[in-house]
Amino acid sequence: MGTTKSNNFTSKQNRKAELFKALGHPARIAIIEFLINQKSCICGDIVEELPLSQSTISQHLKELKDVGIIKGDIEGAKTCYCVDDKVWRELEEISILLMSSYSEKNKCC
């Protein structure tokens, strides 16, 4: 196998996993932090900043784009990447709900 059995879970569970999975790589964390810190949103600047090849960065950008966390805006020959408000709020809400649903009272061991 190697294939996740996503059919067996709720769409909410699948969505949560999908979003967290997209954050589950140091390069993608670095990309998001770079975009948030507004150093630039130009693809080429990200490539210069990170210690990975252009094609690898492009692939990570695509993964973030596929789940909706960022969006890309073609500006001439360059591409401007940006965090997507709506999906970022979705991620924020999912995280807060999940994190706050646990209370130390309901620990059993």
Next chain:
Amino acid sequence: MGTTKSNNFTSKQNRKAELFKALGHPARIAIIEFLINQKSCICGDIVEELPLSQSTISQHLKELKDVGIIKGDIEGAKTCYCVDDKVWRELEEISILLMSSYSEKNKCC
């Protein structure tokens, strides 16, 4: 390849990615939600609840345990799994910091 170049990133970035990656599978989301909802913390009950084999569940539990999100307590022949307070707070803090570091003002496209 297939190997993440974690040497090139900060330890904070690697830790964030590691934690989110652990949450990046629907089965592991389901396991955590099950534990938080306190239906039980017994491994066997998780196996009954989820549509995956015992060995697969055991593997997912190990992954969550390896990053520290849950801990296992052997009680006789059974094992009781539980969210780890300290790591859960770490995850909470990391998430809040990351999510709130983005503001819609600093969007550029």
Next chain:
DNA sequence: TTTATTTATCGTAATATTGCGATAAATAAA
């Protein structure tokens, strides 16, 4: 003691991910 229950681990197969160089495709500059 013998047998059943419970969970971890091993081995295997299939698929996914990561990373890179090469190349394509498109705009910008000369």
Next chain:
DNA sequence: TTTATTTATCGCAATATTACGATAAATAAA
């Protein structure tokens, strides 16, 4: 037009992940 820049995509190799059955190891029950 020709050449340079910029980014996406293809193809490949190496490793990781997911899933399962079989088995081991340990406690519990008979």
